[in-house]
Amino acid sequence: MMENFVFIHGDEWKKSDVAEQIEWAITKSWVKEKWNTVSENWDHDHCEICGWKLYQCDDPVHVVGYCNIESNNWICTECYGQFIRETK
Numbered sequence: 001m002m003e004n005f006v007f008i009h010g011d012e013w014k015k016s017d018v019a020e021q022i023e024w025a026i027t028k029s030w031v032k033e034k035w036n037t038v039s040e041n042w043d044h045d046h047c048e049i050c051g052w053k054l055y056q057c058d059d060p061v062h063v064v065g066y067c068n069i070e071s072n073n074w075i076c077t078e079c080y081g082q083f084i085r086e087t088k
Ligand SMILES: [Zn+2]
Pocket: 008, 047, 048, 049, 050, 051, 052, 075, 076, 077, 078, 079, 080
């Protein structure tokens, strides 16, 4: 069987390994935002698709993400651009 691959932040992923998260993310609405903490004990989130770390720093690729306000989940800009934007 031919496996499809995708590149996220320069890493190769099997498309089948992220397909479920992408399907889930497509059903949600996402708002582009700067990552910000909601509590003192919380200093980062991970992209729901690729696990990319989002936290407060000077590096835009780690600060800006897409937030789903209902559940406070995050995805990174790269996953949004690759998998979600074209479906909206
Ligand atoms: Zn991601």
